[in-house]
Amino acid sequence: MVDSHDRSPVRSERSGDIAVIYASDYLNKLSGERIERECRAALAVGCRALVVDFKNTGLVNSIGVSIMLGVIDAAERARAPLVFSNVNAQAAQLFEILGLTLHASLAADEQAALRLLSDVNLPEHRPLAVGKHT
Amino acid sequence: MSEQTTKLIHAFSALADLGEELADTRDFEEMVRTTLHVVLGALGVRRGAVAEYLPGEDALRFVAAWGLGEEEPPAVLPFAAASAEMLSTPHPRPLSLSETDSRELLRLQFGEPLIEMFGEFRLHLAVPLVVHKKFVGLILLGDKATDEQFTAYEREVVRTMARHIGVGIFNHRLLREVEQRAEESRGLYDNLRTIYRDTVRAFAAAIDCKDKYTQGHSERVGKYSEIIAREMGWSEEQVEGIAVAGYLHDIGKLVVERDIINAPYKIDAKQSSELNRHPAAGYEILSPIKHPYADIPLMAKYHHERIDGRGYPEGLTGDQIPPGAKIVAVADSFDAMTTDRTYKRRKVFTEVIEDFRKNAGKQFAPEVLAALCRAMLKEVNGETKERLMMKLLGRGYLEPEESRPLLIQLIAELESGASRAAGSV
Numbered sequence: 001m002v003d004s005h006d007r008s009p010v011r012s013e014r015s016g017d018i019a020v021i022y023a024s025d026y027l028n029k030l031s032g033e034r035i036e037r038e039c040r041a042a043l044a045v046g047c048r049a050l051v052v053d054f055k056n057t058g059l060v061n062s063i064g065v066s067i068m069l070g071v072i073d074a075a076e077r078a079r080a081p082l083v084f085s086n087v088n089a090q091a092a093q094l095f096e097i098l099g100l101t102l103h104a105s106l107a108a109d110e111q112a113a114l115r116l117l118s119d120v121n122l123p124e125h126r127p128l129a130v131g132k133h134t
Numbered sequence: 135m136s137e138q139t140t141k142l143i144h145a146f147s148a149l150a151d152l153g154e155e156l157a158d159t160r161d162f163e164e165m166v167r168t169t170l171h172v173v174l175g176a177l178g179v180r181r182g183a184v185a186e187y188l189p190g191e192d193a194l195r196f197v198a199a200w201g202l203g204e205e206e207p208p209a210v211l212p213f214a215a216a217s218a219e220m221l222s223t224p225h226p227r228p229l230s231l232s233e234t235d236s237r238e239l240l241r242l243q244f245g246e247p248l249i250e251m252f253g254e255f256r257l258h259l260a261v262p263l264v265v266h267k268k269f270v271g272l273i274l275l276g277d278k279a280t281d282e283q284f285t286a287y288e289r290e291v292v293r294t295m296a297r298h299i300g301v302g303i304f305n306h307r308l309l310r311e312v313e314q315r316a317e318e319s320r321g322l323y324d325n326l327r328t329i330y331r332d333t334v335r336a337f338a339a340a341i342d343c344k345d346k347y348t349q350g351h352s353e354r355v356g357k358y359s360e361i362i363a364r365e366m367g368w369s370e371e372q373v374e375g376i377a378v379a380g381y382l383h384d385i386g387k388l389v390v391e392r393d394i395i396n397a398p399y400k401i402d403a404k405q406s407s408e409l410n411r412h413p414a415a416g417y418e419i420l421s422p423i424k425h426p427y428a429d430i431p432l433m434a435k436y437h438h439e440r441i442d443g444r445g446y447p448e449g450l451t452g453d454q455i456p457p458g459a460k461i462v463a464v465a466d467s468f469d470a471m472t473t474d475r476t477y478k479r480r481k482v483f484t485e486v487i488e489d490f491r492k493n494a495g496k497q498f499a500p501e502v503l504a505a506l507c508r509a510m511l512k513e514v515n516g517e518t519k520e521r522l523m524m525k526l527l528g529r530g531y532l533e534p535e536e537s538r539p540l541l542i543q544l545i546a547e548l549e550s551g552a553s554r555a556a557g558s559v
Contacts, residue, residue, distance in 0.1 A: 029168055062148035062175030063168060066200065069180050069279060073201055093140050098178025099279030 010034040017048040018117055020110060027060040027091075032067030039071045043078045049120070050075055051113040055086035065098060072103040081105070081120055085113040145291050148176035152295055156302040165306075167198040169299050173273060174200060176295070177288050181255065181276035183207060186303055187218055187269055194248065194272065201276065202255045211247045218269040221262040225297065228261040228275075228289045259284055261292050263300030270303045330426060331378070338381040341388060345395045351469055354526050356380030358465035358506070359458075361523060365505040366461075375427025376458050382430065383437045383462050386416030398476050413438050414447045433458040437466055442496045460499040464506055467498070472527055483531060487540045494548055504548035511541040 010031055012021045019042030024031040039050050052071065054060075060068075068084075075082040082104040087095065095101050107113035135143075155168045170184050181201030185194040194213040199206075220243055231240065231252050240249055244260070251257070252274070261273040273296055278284065284292070338352035345351070359380035363373045387395055390412050394405045401409065417435035425431075436459035439445035441452055445463075455463075471481045471489060481489065490507070494500040513521045514534045524532050 029171060061151055062144065062173075063151060063171040064175065065178065066171040066175030069174065069178065070201060072279070073180065077203075090135070090140075093135065093137070094144055097137055097141055097144075099281070100178065102279060102281070 010038060012038045012042065014042075014047070015114060017046070018051060018114060019043075019047040019049075020051040020053055020113075022053045022055070023057045025056050025058055027054070027057050027064030027068075029063040029067070032064045036067050036070050036074070040074050043074060043080055047080065049081045049083070049117045051083045051085055051107075051110060051117070053085045053110050053113070054088070054091065055110070057086075057091065058088070060091045060094060065094070065100070068095075068100060068104075072100065076103065081117060083107050083113040083116055085110050141287075145176055148172050148291075149295065149298075152298050156298055162306045163197055165302065166299075167200075169295075169302065170198045170200055170273070173275070173292060173295050173299075176291060177275075177284070178279040179275050179277070180279055181257070183255075183257070183274045184271065184299065185211075185274070186271045186307075187213060189215070189218070197271075205254075207251065207255060208247075211251065212245065213248065214245055217243055217245055221272075222264055222267050222269040223262075224264060224267055225293070226262040226264050228259050228284070228292050228296075230259055230284070232258050259289075259292070261296040263296055263303060265300045265304040268304070270300050270307065273299065327426065331374075334378050334381045337385060341382075341384050344387055344392055348473070348475070351473070352381050352384055354469045354473075355383060355462065355465045357522060357526060358468055359461050361509045362461050362465060362502060362505045363458075365509045366501070371427070375425075375430065376433070376461055378425070378427055379430050379433035379458055379462055380465055382420060383416065383434045383466060384412060385419050385434060386412030386414065388419070389415045400477075410438070410446050429456055429458055432456050433462050435459070437462040439463065440497045441499055445497075455499075460502050464498050464502045468506065472531070483533070483537055484540065487544055491544060491547065495551065500548045500551050504545055507541045507545045507548065511538065511545065514538050514541065 010022065010024050012019055014020075019039070021035050021038045021042070023035055027035075035052060039052070042050060050071070052068075072082060083106070084095065084100075084104050085107040086109050087106055092101075092106060095104075095106070105113075105116060107116050152169055152172045155165055155172065158165055166184050166186075170182055173179070174182050181199075183196055183199040183202065185196045187193075188195055188210075191210075192213060192215050194211045196207050196209055196211075229243070231249075244252075252260075255274075255276065257274040257276050259275040261275070262269060263271040263273065273292070275284075275292070335353065338356065341352050342349050356377045357380070360373055360377040363376040368376065390409055394401060394409050397405065413435050417431045420431035420434055423430075433456060435447065436445075436450060436455050439448065439450045439455045439459060440463075441455070441460075443449050443451035468486070471486050474480045490498065490503050494503050510523055510532060512518050513523050514532055514537055
């Protein structure tokens, strides 16, 4: 699924039970909300783990962080492991300081993220209601 | 980069984001939702809400919430004016709900319904939004993603952000009030305009009462003027103005002897001179009034001027005559030609067309005549919903088969002549 409004749009792919969501170049409200929608949609259709890949992301602002916290919340409710991959050093430090890495793992790249999740016993599917996250 | 520096840069960047979001006043709810994201994301807080205080209703309205789970928070909660008063200290500090050991103080500050909500949604920090010593709302924050307590530094960051968000909510409230007042003023203005128009109509009726042979003349002139001006592409405001000028164009007749106005015979030179005073007298009557439209007195004063300079009271020519007066002049003469008087029957339509042809560029402005003819042609062709002119002229006066070719021919002549003529309206 591709959202083509950005130069580097948010898109997602499935790898078995795992959904990989690719963030755009700037993690702000617009792109953050798209990532959140993609994650919740993937969980609703039975994905048991999530990877959010930040390969194209240079900047993460406070709004982006808040929305990622929403993604963490959604993943925890569905008991789905969450991995952030390709996070640049600056964003990784921010995620760590703000506590996001206590709830989501970091992986060097997408392949590493998938390997990490393959070592984990994925939980039974616990579908998440699709709707506005409050 | 040290952890401290990264934190500082992130907080500064969040403040910049906050300023940008608060400046966007197009969608208040969206603005508040985004500012909540900024606060949560600045400090890594997993859940929170922003509520606006509604002073008239003694209630808090939840404008935005994030991370509170599938349960929606209540849209509105009761909130006592006394609590608002209590929280209205300048630059208030964030209040830690878990650290406060006095349940009674909490109850006074927030009231039971809100305290219950704190527990239900695990909200631990309340930041009053206060502007000019007025409580405008609350930011409520839950756990940090680190599960640590809020540090003094973080409380200062939230406090600073709260001041900005408070101003945003306050400004929005002011804007709403201004819009409400503007709406009320618009309503009052519309009422005044209605009263003004009704008064003008009453005056028109009074003017026509004085002349027993021309009842309804002023009203018809107003309507014809309106039709012509609209056909000429005037704005609705200008069209309303010309209609008023049409209604009032003969107001000066109020100062002319009734016997002269109603004389069933040809009046002598002295009486004619007396009658011809009415445009100037009308100007004198209308000038002191502050009309909502431009040039009403001038249109009354010059509605008997002619393009060739042989009119009165000043013998103006062409461009010297105000455009509105040229329109009222045509409307006035058209009504005089198409209504019966005691001393003469009205002209048949072919005679009216001949009069227009003969007097175009002499008595009447050709472009005004062309507009009147176009308006009539539209009615004849059924292009207009309301056949207002046909109603004013009476049934059978404008016979389509007879009038259509006459109008088409005259319009062509007038428009080719008018395009060459100087001094168009």
